[in-house]
Amino acid sequence: MSVLERGGNAFDAAVATGFALQVVEPHLNGPAGEVPIIYYTAQGDEVQVLCGQGVAPAAANIQAFQDLGLDMIPGTGLLATVVPGAFDAWMLMLRDHGTMELSELLEPAIAYATEGYPVIPNVSATIENVQETFENDWPTSAALYLAKGVPEAGSLFSNPVLAETYRRVLREAEAGGRNREDRIEAARRAWYRGFVAEAMDRFCRETEVMDASGRAHSGLLTADDLANWSATKGAPVTGDYRNFTLCKTGPWGQGPAALQTLALLKGFDLDKLAPDDPDFVHLVVESHKLAFADREAYYGDPDFAPVPTETLISDDYADGRRSLIGDEASVELRPGDIPGFGAEPIVRIAVDDGSGENPRGSGEPTMARFAKKEDSVADTALGDTCHIDIIDRWGNMVSATPSGGWLQSSPAIPELGFCLNTRAQMFWLDERMPSALAPGRRPRTTLSPSLALRDGQPYMAFGTPGGDQQDQWSLQVFLRHVHFGLNLQEAIDAPEFNSLHFPSSFHPRECEPGKLKMEGRFPEATIEELRRRGHDVQVEDDWSLGRVTAAAKDGDILKAAANPRFMQGYAVGR
Structure with missing residues (x-):
């Protein structure tokens, strides 16, 4: 400040x-870490992605x-x-x-x-x-x-x-x-x-x-x-949702999974729901399952392994996948079939040994x-990574993780x-995988800042720490703001949830099919209905999931909100 x-x-x-x-x-x-950055330059009127993710050594x-x-x-x-x-x-x-x-x-x-x-x-x-x-x-x-x-x-x-x-x-x-x-x-x-x-x-x-x-x-x-090596700049991968355009990194990160999730959700009338409605949670989770299954099958450094990004985030592809979302919770990993691309995800079911x-x-x-x-x-301390969202008086915006x-x-x-x-721990030691280790290749990270346009104008920079949860937690905040009219702080404060259905990005890459974590502030009726539909619900502490921060430019007014969980989120403005 x-x-x-x-x-x-x-x-x-x-x-x-x-x-x-x-x-x-x-x-x-x-x-000696890394940072992906999405930013908007008011002077140049453009959104750019700055890839501060280093590559694997030559050896x-x-x-x-x-x-x-x-x-x-x-x-x-x-x-x-x-x-x-x-x-x-x-x-x-x-x-x-x-x-x-x-x-x-x-x-x-x-x-x-x-x-x-x-x-x-x-x-x-x-x-x-x-x-x-x-x-x-x-x-x-x-x-x-x-x-x-x-x-x-x-x-x-x-x-x-x-x-x-x-x-x-x-x-x-x-x-x-x-x-x-x-x-x-x-x-x-x-x-x-x-x-x-x-x-x-x-x-x-x-x-x-x-x-x-x-x-x-x-x-x-x-x-x-x-x-x-040097950091590189490029255009973001974008997806339209109602009157918004969400800008994300390329498939060397997990960012496009958020765009895939939004494309799937276009086919449902979320406006008639509420943030704690079991239908809202169910539809978002099931859409995430499909998008993240594709993440496992297709995402990697596109400089080494071609990724069908435009197909994956397209409405046509989502229209074909949406029928897989039914009234019951899926317990299978179901990537789409795009001939000539990707690999079959390797699934390792998590076994709870009781140690936690x-x-x-x-x-x-x-x-x-x-x-x-x-x-x-x-x-008990819970670690994450860091996230920064900044907007200045001229309208420049930065979202960095x-x-x-x-x-x-x-x-x-x-x-x-x-x-x-x-960061090389993200690589697979399996040459069949699109995120396999190779000299000069970027690991497929979970780091995923976000920048959204509204009616074509730069509107909001937002994001969160949290590994595989990043594009789950931040997208929930976005959806609550867009569909239910919650302001930024209300959208961040609302009870969060996330799925453990798909393989973790970190060794041993285990997954827990159907597992759904939910904060205890959700109504008991919502939790029980989701269990009835087959979700393996694990109720967490009331304020334990999500680390989202956000800053927005609403006309001439600048707004900001921060995560109240774990005492390390701040919103500052003057």
């Missing part, structure tokens, strides 16, 4: 916020993992590292659309890293959960996060090494350019061709660390991988429950003060 008040635009503010989040929420994102192929005796890509350690994409994405957006100097926008992050920031309970709980791993296997992380024991919630925690990393980037930027654009280019060189890249390369080559396979491995990322936990390194690190030793409700580089998934690089990402 201070950036906007000092005359900066939405792009400046997003960059400052993105870097600050890397410092104060290291369990949710980090400097990362299926045979390399088979030679190591692995049938999965470990979700922790160094083997799962892809080229870190967030830094370059923020730099490209700042260079092309921002107005302020990088030094001004890095100032808050450097200040927090130097002087300290209050540790939120989730950070403390996350560090405690991996304390044993740090002490026994990842000494560089122990030195950073356990120097004085597990940081207490509310205490100040600093990361002076990270602060110095950013100061050195700025020094090299100042020395490398006469104008703002040149300084940003010099910062990019420092990160991807200079001292930061050299430290990443050296750490991956010289360090073997224990990972989720139960063995120690070094990394595959090299300085050449970093030097040969996945083995370390399987499942999404940021969606795991971390319980303290007292095991009380108050001490920073993630990766989690403190709990990879050891800290001592010279830099942060750890690498583990």
Whole structure:
């Protein structure tokens, strides 16, 4: 907000916020993570997608993992590292659309890293959960996060090494350019061709660390991988729904699944329903099941495996699929049949062992429950990733979902003060799959920001953390706003639900056919009716599902709303 008040635009503010989040929420994102961004430029009157998702290293192929005796890509350690994409994405957006100097926008992050920031309970709980791993296997992380024991919630925690990393980037930027654009280019060189890249390369080559396979491995990322990559811009994939147009990323993310879901829902009269009506929940869930079945069968990096995106999001395709939605809950994974494309999804049914936990390194690190030793409700921390929505006085809009580089998934690089990402865990080690591992390929992520036009005019930026739930939770907010007239805050506050019917994007990629999670605030009659229809309903805590934030431009009025769950959502405006 201070950036906007000092005359900066939405792009400046997003960059400052993105870097600050890397410092104060290291369990949710980090400097070596990734970020997809959807933005609207008022001056150019266009919506663009900025892909800050890095690619697999040149040495990362299926045979390399088979030679190591692995049938999965470990979700922790160094083997799962892809080229870190967030830094370059923020730099490209700042260079092309921002107005302020990088030094001004890095100032808050450097200040927090130097002087300290209050540790939120989730950070403390996350560090405690991996304390044993740090002490026994990842000494560089122990030195950073356990120097004085597990940081207490509310205490100040600093990361002076990270602060110095950013100061050195700025020094090299100042020395490398006469104008703002040149300084940003010099910062990019420092990160991807200079001292930061050299430290990443050296750490991956010289360090073997224990990972989720139960063995120690070094990394595959090299300085050449970093030097040969840059973030890219492109047009969004779009779908029309009533008088709205929803803009999403391409099928290298899960974004088109939201457009497929909307195309299916066009055939139902949702206006006559209500947000807590069992028919509304049933129709949305069953539409999601079909869309996400296609995600498993067809989505991947379109630069490597052709994806029939236009067919998948088309009304004609939805018209043919809609008849599969009946009065009863489906318990089958039913992708469509598009000859010449895709692969048969691999289905692994989840078996509940009663522990409520996945083995370390399987499942999404940021969606795991971390319980303290007292095991009380108050001490249970639930992690996600991050999401930012910003609109400025000129009408520029940014929706971004920073993630990766989690403190709990990879050891800290001592010279830099942060750890690498583990996004390659999204890949399949099966060449038949459209999201199979290959050098230079983007993993198919769950990160999915959203931007909506209304009557052809940019209207709303919105999104949520939450892995496979992202396009379920955010779409519910959109539908409540569009069909039932709920304002942004009411739409976010309404009880949420999500399906676990389709395979998880994270190892071991289990699914729970028919499983439907619902917040306990739904009427009992709604829950019972959905059970009668065959949904395996699991009632969750009253305020436990969904992390959505949203910002909208309604004429000359700017509006914003934030998730009230888990104390980490904020809506700010002046």
